[in-house]
Every structure is written in structure tokens, then in C-alpha cells.
Amino acid sequence: NAGVTQTPKFRVLKTGQSMTLLCAQDMNHEYMYWYRQDPGMGLRLIHYSVGEGTTAKGEVPDGYNVSRLKKQNFLLGLESAAPSQTSVYFCASSQSNEQFFGPGTRLTVL
Amino acid sequence: TQLLEQSPQFLSIQEGENLTVYCNSSSVFSSLQWYRQEPGEGPVLLVTVVTGGEVKKLKRLTFQFGDARKDSSLHITAAQPGDTGLYLCAGASGGSNYKLTFGKGTLLTVNP
Numbered sequence: 001n002a003g004v005t006q007t008p009k010f011r012v013l014k015t016g017q018s019m020t021l022l023c024a025q026d027m028n029h030e031y032m033y034w035y036r037q038d039p040g041m042g043l044r045l046i047h048y049s050v051g052e053g054t055t056a057k058g059e060v061p062d063g064y065n066v067s068r069l070k071k072q073n074f075l076l077g078l079e080s081a082a083p084s085q086t087s088v089y090f091c092a093s094s095q096s097n098e099q100f101f102g103p104g105t106r107l108t109v110l
Numbered sequence: 111t112q113l114l115e116q117s118p119q120f121l122s123i124q125e126g127e128n129l130t131v132y133c134n135s136s137s138v139f140s141s142l143q144w145y146r147q148e149p150g151e152g153p154v155l156l157v158t159v160v161t162g163g164e165v166k167k168l169k170r171l172t173f174q175f176g177d178a179r180k181d182s183s184l185h186i187t188a189a190q191p192g193d194t195g196l197y198l199c200a201g202a203s204g205g206s207n208y209k210l211t212f213g214k215g216t217l218l219t220v221n222p
Contacts, residue, residue, distance in 0.1 A: 004152070030208075031208045035212075040119075040214065041214065042198065042212050042213060042214035042215055043153070043198065043212040044212075045209070048209065050208065090152050090153075092152070094208055096208070097141055097143065097158065097202045097208060097210065098143070098155050098158065099153075099155070099200075099210060100155075101152025101153050101154070102152050103150070103151055103152055104150070104151070104152055
């Protein structure tokens with residue numbers, strides 16, 4: 001099993017560009033999450049999903065959109081990237097309260 | 111908003127020393143978890159504590175959940191360079207056991 005995978009691993013964007021981060025899990029987990037991690041700020045929840053076709057806002061949802069069309073995939077979109085969105089993004093999945101994390105995507109917005 | 115405060119924020123010690131890191135809150139959690147994150151990777155679960163006063167041991171690591179389920183500690187005995195990493199505590203509360211609140215972490219460096 002691959003667990004949780006994220007693509008891409010690195011990305012550089014210019015302000016105003018858009019992109020989608022893809023998260024995939026092969027553990028048949030119901031719940032999936034997107035976090036961002038910034039120095040001194042810990043992990044902050046952006047959006048999450050409690051099942052296929054559902055999404056909900058987390059702590060810092062502004063500027064991001066998500067979709068969960070298939071149970072195994074959770075997409076994070078940035079419609080118009082801003083320098084404040086420079087961060088490391090982690091996807092996670094769970095079936096209970098143990099979350100399994102992907103390796104992260106390092107995004108830089110210039 | 112529930113907050114988890116971790117201390118210290120940074121800790122640099124020599125191999126063989128003992129250390130304790132803390133995770134404190136004013137809120138009650140139904141369970142509390144500790145994760146370790148190594149550079150360039152995602153966090154990995156070390157342990158989950160559920161019962162107030164619970165103590166769990168994982169080799170040289172000892173985890174304790176406070177009696178009131180508001181705080182936790184992680185004690186490492188005879189630290190090794192392989193223990194280096196970011197230690198994160200995370201709490202679950204109420205009916206949303208699937209949604210966690212993370213502390214900001216303790217960055218531990220163990221020097222050989």
C-alpha cells in the first residue's frame with residue numbers, strides 16, 4: 001500500500017496563477033484533510049471531508065477550494081495564488097482519530 | 111477555539127540526556143495524540159492516550175495524559191540522535207473524534 005500520496009512535491013507559482021494539489025489514499029478511509037504548515041504556526045486545518053461528495057471548512061479556508069468526487073481523492077485548489085499562501089501543504093486521511101499524512105507539497109508563490 | 115500550547119518550542123540536548131516536553135490546554139479533550147515529524151516528511155503517529163491519568167510507554171518514550179484530560183507530557187530517556195524531529199501533540203474533542211487540534215510543536219535536536 002502506498003498510503004497517502006501527494007502531487008506535486010514542489011511548485012513555484014506567480015501571484016494570481018491557479019493550481020490544484022492532488023491527494024490520494026489507498027486505505028479506504030472516510031475522512032480526508034488538507035493542512036498547511038508554516039514556521040511557528042504548527043499545522044492549521046484548511047478544509048476537510050467526512051466522506052465522498054462532502055467538504056467542510058477548517059480553521060483557514062479563505063483562498064482555497066476543495067473537492068472530493070471520489071472517496072480516494074481529495075483535491076485542493078488555489079484559484080488566484082497569493083504570496084501569503086507560500087507554505088508546505090499536507091494531506092491526511094483517517095478512519096478514526098489516527099491521521100495518516102502524506103509527504104507534503106512545498107508551494108512558493110512569488 | 112480550543113488551543114494546545116506546547117513547551118518548550120525548541121530543545122537542543124546531548125545524546126544520553128533525558129527530556130520532557132509538555133502539551134497544555136484549558137480545554138478537555140476526549141483523546142490526545144503525539145506525532146513525530148522528520149524533516150521533509152509528514153507527521154507520524156506515536157501514541158494515542160484516552161483515559162485521564164493514563165501512562166503509555168514506547169521503548170524509551172513515556173507518554174502521560176493528565177487526570178483532567180487537559181494536558182499531556184512526553185518524556186524521553188537517554189535521547190539518541192534518531193529522536194531528532196518535531197514533536198506535535200493533537201487533541202480530539204466531543205463528537206468529532208476525526209477532527210484534531212494540533213499544537214505548534216517542540217523541535218528537538220539531539221546532538222551526538
